Amino acid sequence: xxxxxxxxxxxxxxxxxxxxxxxxxxxxxxxxxxxxxxxxxxxxxxxxxxxxxxxxxxxxxxxxxxxxxxxxxxxxxxxxxxx
Amino acid sequence: xxxxxxxxxxxxxxxxxxxxxxxxxxxxxxxxxxxxxxxxxxxxxxxxxxxxxxxxxxxxxxxxxxxxxxxxxxxxxxxxxxxxxxxxxxxxxxxxxxxxxxxxxxxxxxxxxxxxxxxxxxxxxxxxxxxxxxxxxxxxxxxx
Numbered sequence: 622x623x624x625x626x627x628x629x630x631x632x633x634x635x636x637x638x639x640x641x642x643x644x645x646x647x648x649x650x651x652x653x654x655x656x657x658x659x660x661x662x663x664x665x666x667x668x669x670x671x672x673x674x675x676x677x678x679x680x681x682x683x684x685x686x687x688x689x690x691x692x693x694x695x696x697x698x699x700x701x702x703x704x
Numbered sequence: 705x706x707x708x709x710x711x712x713x714x715x716x717x718x719x720x721x722x723x724x725x726x727x728x729x730x731x732x733x734x735x736x737x738x739x740x741x742x743x744x745x746x747x748x749x750x751x752x753x754x755x756x757x758x759x760x761x762x763x764x765x766x767x768x769x770x771x772x773x774x775x776x777x778x779x780x781x782x783x784x785x786x787x788x789x790x791x792x793x794x795x796x797x798x799x800x801x802x803x804x805x806x807x808x809x810x811x812x813x814x815x816x817x818x819x820x821x822x823x824x825x826x827x828x829x830x831x832x833x834x835x836x837x838x839x840x841x842x843x844x845x846x847x848x
Contacts, residue, residue: 622707626714626748633714636721640733648730648787652737655779656717656724659741662772663717666752666765667710675761681749681768689775696782699790 623671627664634660651695658688706755713747716740730787738780745772 637660641653662681669675723736749769753762788803 622711626707626711629711629714629718633718633721636718636725640724646730646787648783648790649733651783652724652733656721656737656741659717659745662768663714663745663748666748667714669761670706670710670752670755673756675756675758675764678752678761678764678768682764682771685768685771685775689771689779692779693782696779696786699783700786702790 623667627667627671630660630663630667634664647695647699651692651699655688655692658684706751706753708751709754710748710751713744713749713751716744716747720744731784734780734784734787738776742772742776745769 634657637653637656639653641650641657644650644653662684665677665681665684669678717740720736720740723740724733727733727736746769749765749772753765753769756762756765785803
């Protein structure tokens, strides 16, 4: 069941990657990048569940925080630049 | 229990990705990402916390989930506001546009810390492209 979840997460990552590559505006690319961060954290957690080895789990916390800060910074950038 | 929860969360994230690929507007895509994938990630993290044994792992997972729940709405609010105020990105608001009403009332858009703190309203480059007036009688009815 965890393997199935990993496959599903990989498909979601394909969708977000598509939006990251072709998104017409900068906001679309940020949306795709945010989605890819979520996919990464999910894959990390699923892999930890599969192996029972939780040494990488603090990385999930750090990636969550970095994703929020980067989104906020890019939001300020978009607001000032206008595109 | 844990793997089933993780599978449900993964499917929610896949649905969010489907919305991000297929929706036609910037705001709609942001809506799809924010709501569905926040719930999906929190479900995956909860499933992991139910599956793993070590207290360190459970703490990390729950902390990541709590941080995600706290920061995702704030980040989405910042992004959608910046997209609305930006000039080059076409964005549409459906029925109720409270920010445009606020501008029509003479109050400037609430800026995220850009007011300078000295009470001067944001002007100049803050004046955006003209927006069609809000449909319906909303603009003239309730000047509070």
